[in-house]
Amino acid sequence: MYTYPFRPKTPYVAVDGIIKVFDKENFLGIVLIERKNAPLGVALPGGFVEIGESVEQALAREMKEETNLDVDIVRVFGVYSDPARDPRFHTVSVTFECVATGKPRGADDAKIAKIFRLEEIPWEKLVFDHSKILRDFLYGKRE
Amino acid sequence: MYTYPFRPKTPYVAVDGIIKVFDKENFLGIVLIERKNAPLGVALPGGFVEIGESVEQALAREMKEETNLDVDIVRVFGVYSDPARDPRFHTVSVTFECVATGKPRGADDAKIAKIFRLEEIPWEKLVFDHSKILRDFLYGKRE
Numbered sequence: 281m282y283t284y285p286f287r288p289k290t291p292y293v294a295v296d297g298i299i300k301v302f303d304k305e306n307f308l309g310i311v312l313i314e315r316k317n318a319p320l321g322v323a324l325p326g327g328f329v330e331i332g333e334s335v336e337q338a339l340a341r342e343m344k345e346e347t348n349l350d351v352d353i354v355r356v357f358g359v360y361s362d363p364a365r366d367p368r369f370h371t372v373s374v375t376f377e378c379v380a381t382g383k384p385r386g387a388d389d390a391k392i393a394k395i396f397r398l399e400e401i402p403w404e405k406l407v408f409d410h411s412k413i414l415r416d417f418l419y420g421k422r423e
Numbered sequence: 424m425y426t427y428p429f430r431p432k433t434p435y436v437a438v439d440g441i442i443k444v445f446d447k448e449n450f451l452g453i454v455l456i457e458r459k460n461a462p463l464g465v466a467l468p469g470g471f472v473e474i475g476e477s478v479e480q481a482l483a484r485e486m487k488e489e490t491n492l493d494v495d496i497v498r499v500f501g502v503y504s505d506p507a508r509d510p511r512f513h514t515v516s517v518t519f520e521c522v523a524t525g526k527p528r529g530a531d532d533a534k535i536a537k538i539f540r541l542e543e544i545p546w547e548k549l550v551f552d553h554s555k556i557l558r559d560f561l562y563g564k565r566e
Contacts, residue, residue, distance in 0.1 A: 287512075288471040289473070290437070290471050290472050290474065291436055292431050292433045293433045293434055293436050293515050294433070328433050329433050329434055330433065331432055331433065331434055331506070331513045332506045333506065334505055335504040335515060336504075356499065356502050359499050361477040361479075362477055363474070363477065369430075372472065374517075
């Protein structure tokens with residue numbers, strides 16, 4: 281091991297998942313959760329990365345915990361790091377696009393987990409910067 | 424502000440830059456630095472994200488500090504988070520592809536900053552997982 285003169289102070293790292301749910305070839309919608317803890321509201325499923333796990337492992341764990349779905353990762357969709365995006369403290373979100381089949385079931389930090397058709401996303405209830413993330417996802421990223 | 428029952432423990436967040444340097448339309452190579460601090464060796468320029476800055480701001484700041492170049496971001500190339508990738512502690516790297524013109528000059532954590540043609544990348548001297556990152560960059564990502 282190397283010794284190191286300091287421990288850096290950096291933002292926290294989290295993962296969020298844009299889970300596209302399919303029934304065979306049919307796209308059903310994406311999964312959103314209703315949060316059990318503050319900030320209350322609707323959100324993409326996600327959570328903090330633990331020390332000792334990769335972001336891909338954290339994503340799989342959090343999606344399973346909050347939605348009971350086993351997801352396949354398509355790609356890193358984006359990294360969201362505006363210091364004001366999380367009202368609690370500075371959190372960097374590594375946001376993944378992923379796919380799954382089956383019916384989500386909320387648990388852990390998710391009171392409810394449910395598939396939303398893209399036309400019925402409850403934009404006004406989304407917390408953090410998840411409306412920006414989903415706008416970027418649906419309409420393309422803009423600076 | 425929200426109150427929150429705990430402070431999460433997550434890996435540290437850093438940024439690294441794959442800087443492609445151009446002289447007008449001519450691609451000259453990418454920038455690597457020789458590190459001043461442990462782990463000693465050759466690396467992509469990069470550093471830790473500070474609380475209160477976005478990853479894009481951190482990237483611009485670190486590239487300027489270590490290479491004196493003003494870079495334009497092309498995209499997030501990848502997120503590297505293997506717990507063993509940094510011998511000091513668990514660090515998640517948000518790795519950007521970016522472009523710049525001009526001559527790099529090492530400073531801060533970089534003893535030297537220099538343009539390397541792709542054929543002269545000193546693979547055996549690269550620290551962290553930067554040989555993996557550059558292999559992914561040159562040959563495509565594989566699982």
